[in-house]
Amino acid sequence: MAFGSSALSSNASLDPYWWRAAPHEDAQRAAPPKRTDVAIVGSGITGLTAAIALARGGRQVTVFEAKEPGHGASTRNAGYVGRTLKHSFGEIMAHEGLDKAKAVYGELMEAFLAVKETVDRENIDCHYKQQGRLLLATSSAMREAMAREFTLREKHLGERFQLVSRADQHSEIASDHYFGGVRIADHAGLHPGLYHKGLLDAARAAGVGICAFTPVLGFRKEETGFTVFLKGARTEARDLVFATNGYGGREFPWLQRRIMPFHAYQAVSAPMSENRVRALLPGDRTFIDWNFNVDWMRIAPGDNTRITFGGLTGEIDADLRVMGERLKHRLVRIFPEMGDLQFDHVWTGKCGGTFDITPRIGRHEGVYYGSGYCFAGVPMGTLFGKKIARRILGGEGGDSVFDTEPPSKFWYRGNAWFVPYALKWMSRNDR
Ligand SMILES: Cc1cc2nc3c(=O)[nH]c(=O)nc-3n(C[C@H](O)[C@H](O)[C@H](O)COP(=O)(O)OP(=O)(O)OC[C@H]3O[C@@H](n4cnc5c(N)ncnc54)[C@H](O)[C@@H]3O)c2cc1C
Numbered sequence: 237m238a239f240g241s242s243a244l245s246s247n248a249s250l251d252p253y254w255w256r257a258a259p260h261e262d263a264q265r266a267a268p269p270k271r272t273d274v275a276i277v278g279s280g281i282t283g284l285t286a287a288i289a290l291a292r293g294g295r296q297v298t299v300f301e302a303k304e305p306g307h308g309a310s311t312r313n314a315g316y317v318g319r320t321l322k323h324s325f326g327e328i329m330a331h332e333g334l335d336k337a338k339a340v341y342g343e344l345m346e347a348f349l350a351v352k353e354t355v356d357r358e359n360i361d362c363h364y365k366q367q368g369r370l371l372l373a374t375s376s377a378m379r380e381a382m383a384r385e386f387t388l389r390e391k392h393l394g395e396r397f398q399l400v401s402r403a404d405q406h407s408e409i410a411s412d413h414y415f416g417g418v419r420i421a422d423h424a425g426l427h428p429g430l431y432h433k434g435l436l437d438a439a440r441a442a443g444v445g446i447c448a449f450t451p452v453l454g455f456r457k458e459e460t461g462f463t464v465f466l467k468g469a470r471t472e473a474r475d476l477v478f479a480t481n482g483y484g485g486r487e488f489p490w491l492q493r494r495i496m497p498f499h500a501y502q503a504v505s506a507p508m509s510e511n512r513v514r515a516l517l518p519g520d521r522t523f524i525d526w527n528f529n530v531d532w533m534r535i536a537p538g539d540n541t542r543i544t545f546g547g548l549t550g551e552i553d554a555d556l557r558v559m560g561e562r563l564k565h566r567l568v569r570i571f572p573e574m575g576d577l578q579f580d581h582v583w584t585g586k587c588g589g590t591f592d593i594t595p596r597i598g599r600h601e602g603v604y605y606g607s608g609y610c611f612a613g614v615p616m617g618t619l620f621g622k623k624i625a626r627r628i629l630g631g632e633g634g635d636s637v638f639d640t641e642p643p644s645k646f647w648y649r650g651n652a653w654f655v656p657y658a659l660k661w662m663s664r665n666d667r
Contacts, residue, residue, distance in 0.1 A: 244560045246583065250582060253504035254428050260310065267472055269296075270475070273474050274475045276297065276300065276477040277480055277488075290628060300452045301446065303443045309482060309585040310431075315616050316522045319423075322402045330415075334392065345393075348617050351424070352424070362433075362434055364458055365412055367423075368521045370523050372525045372526065373527070378415065378526055380586070382526055398418070401416045422520075426614070428614070461476075462476065476602070476604070480496040481587070482587045484497075490601075494591070499550065499551060503543075503582040505544075517533070547563065549587070550659030592642075594610075595609045595638050597638050598641065604627065610653075612663055
């Protein structure tokens with residue numbers, strides 16, 4: 237198996253590839269308002285979708301962002317739009333009954349549809365495409381388990397799928413690494429940078445104030461709202477929303493004790509001929525394996541000359557050049573002929589996970605939050621942002637099956653040092 241000496245091209249960037257098409261603006265630190273109806277902490281998908289709906293509902297909205305707008309995972313992800321949860325339909329059905337399983341997966345469908353609805357409504361040109369997803373098995377036992385799970389989903393949810401045999405997988409992916417899988421025709425993909433840019437433009441057009449480089453340091457509950465503490469300033473807000481996911485910290489200790497941050501890594505190849513790209517991934521799906529700790533790959537949207545590959549979730553935040561080498565090593569296991577491949581972008585981003593690996597939307601002592609997406613924040617963040625806005629505006633549609641208090645551990649104070657080891661353990665189970 238060939239393995240090139242360096243996985244990174246000489247001019248490789250350690251910023252997300254998506255920032256090329258949607259560069260971060262040189263936002264100035266705008267003076268925060270003395271008063272606002274709704275203060276939102278975090279300018280990712282969750283914060284902006286909430287902000288847009290609230291501003292259109294007549295509220296004066298201010299988004300506080302510690303860094304530049306879109307600094308978090310919303311501009312660093314892989315752009316997969318599906319109905320994804322770490323707990324299978326069969327597992328929920330076995331432990332909590334069929335009705336609960338249907339309610340949970342029904343809301344995943346609501347989230348999936350919310351992205352398309354948002355892209356259409358805001359007219360966001362972000363290469364949204366229902367290109368289908370190929371879920372790949374890394375053993376024949378896994379493929380059988382997948383067949384059982386998707387047969388259940390078809391029976392109870394009416395979701396169509398196709399089993400792909402190991403012999404047939406070459407029409408989708410030029411690799412013998414996998415043992416076939418499951419194809420879901422309607423899953424989608426988008427360009428994360430452009431999706432976020434579309435949301436940011438829509439928020440501004442709706443009148444939302446964006447205070448970049450303005451970290452929220454803390455808050456105090458008042459009789460009629462909140463005082464939000466900033467560096468050298470404060471803002472009074474009637475409602476307060478936390479949309480910080482894997483980037484949250486001590487400013488909201490209760491949430492910090494319930495959301496564990498962890499890193500995921502991604503890379504984009506240097507340009508190749510379109511023919512070579514098509515030969516590697518002829519199916520042009522979003523590809524992902526069915527392990528707990530996943531590898532994923534797809535043709536980079538907007539440019540058919542590159543592939544993007546990700547994985548190593550939960551690894552200690554190491555030198556990105558080393559992580560690039562490790563990602564390449566994993567990619568070459570899948571495509572042994574790719575030894576000459578070089579990445580020209582390698583980056584990381586922080587996800588947020590709950591102790592029971594289930595996303596949450598809720599309200600604690602008056603503060604709204606949506607978080608813990610575990611890799612499904614593109615659809616779930618879009619939906620939870622909308623739902624938080626509906627709760628504040630008092631309309632219908634804010635209810636959620638994910639509205640239960642996220643668990644914590646008495647010993648956990650926000651230092652998730654154990655996540656890399658827990659994920660290593662899960663990876664052993666995957667094998
Ligand atoms: C490499 C990678 C690949 C992924 N792939 C996918 C995928 O394909 N599909 C999918 O659905 N999900 C994916 N995810 C997960 C998804 O990106 C996230 O779940 C989602 O973007 C979370 O959005 P958010 O708006 O809640 O938070 P974020 O986008 O993370 O935004 C949080 C923001 O809060 C800000 N902030 C934090 N604290 C403060 C403070 N005190 N004051 C002010 N601002 C603050 C941060 O600076 C940050 O900008 C991936 C994640 C990673 C890292």
